[in-house]
Amino acid sequence: MKNLPLRRLLTKIILTCLPLLAAAAPPAQAEQALTPYSAEYRVKISVLSGRLTTELRPLAEGYEAIHVIEPRGLARLLKNGEINEQSRFAVKDGGIEATWYRSEDSLSSDAGRAEVTFDWSTRELSGSVNDEEIRIMLDGIVHDRVAIQYQLMHDLLNGGPDERYVLFDIDEFKTLTVRNIGERSVSTPAGDFQAVGIQHQAENSSRITTLWCVEELGYLPVLIEQHRKGKLRMRAELRTYAELST
Numbered sequence: 001m002k003n004l005p006l007r008r009l010l011t012k013i014i015l016t017c018l019p020l021l022a023a024a025a026p027p028a029q030a031e032q033a034l035t036p037y038s039a040e041y042r043v044k045i046s047v048l049s050g051r052l053t054t055e056l057r058p059l060a061e062g063y064e065a066i067h068v069i070e071p072r073g074l075a076r077l078l079k080n081g082e083i084n085e086q087s088r089f090a091v092k093d094g095g096i097e098a099t100w101y102r103s104e105d106s107l108s109s110d111a112g113r114a115e116v117t118f119d120w121s122t123r124e125l126s127g128s129v130n131d132e133e134i135r136i137m138l139d140g141i142v143h144d145r146v147a148i149q150y151q152l153m154h155d156l157l158n159g160g161p162d163e164r165y166v167l168f169d170i171d172e173f174k175t176l177t178v179r180n181i182g183e184r185s186v187s188t189p190a191g192d193f194q195a196v197g198i199q200h201q202a203e204n205s206s207r208i209t210t211l212w213c214v215e216e217l218g219y220l221p222v223l224i225e226q227h228r229k230g231k232l233r234m235r236a237e238l239r240t241y242a243e244l245s246t
């Protein structure tokens with residue numbers, strides 16, 4: 001090799017090595033997508049029993065999720081009605097972007113109805129809550145009560161959840177703190193699974209929700225537990241699961 005000035009020599013070495021470095025570098029991993037499915041859970045809320053059905057369907061752009069809770073057995077004598085929640089959302093820039101949400105609650109003590117649209121081009125949430133029109137400017141990403149589960153599932157598929165999320169909870173916004181509490185074996189009517197526990201809690205709330213999510217099911221929660229002031233208030237165990245064709 002001829003004697004070259006140091007800067008030219010370094011440049012020649014770098015240009016020679018770049019193709020080798022590019023060939024040796026691992027390819028960028030494609031983002032893992034949510035899996036459309038239908039599932040049924042056995043639910044216990046205090047002393048009442050019920051059923052939770054959840055379904056994730058593909059749309060032309062994104063997904064639609066439907067969650068329904070209804071009383072079963074003797075609980076029907078004490079409680080009548082159901083909670084039906086629907087959410088439509090897209091997956092953009094590595095996250096879930098809600099576009100529409102509806103809730104019809106004829107079961108709980110604070111029963112009501114809500115239907116809102118998320119317009120991210122104008123950063124505006126609009127619609128109605130209990131027949132009262134609302135229009136709110138959004139400052140950052142906000143998830144509805146259904147879409148938040150799929151945001152957590154998406155994040156588990158692609159590196160892990162963030163520490164905080166903002167939730168639109170019918171008539172107020174809540175900041176959820178999220179933490180990974182580790183793995184353990186979970187037994188459900190659908191079988192035994194190795195699951196990772198994802199726990200979330202709203203600021204200034206005594207209610208803690210834990211989702212025990214299973215990797216081979218696309219991080220679907222197979223067990224959902226809700227504690228309030230340290231006492232178990234709600235438990236939902238997976239009974240059946242089936243993937244839906246896309």
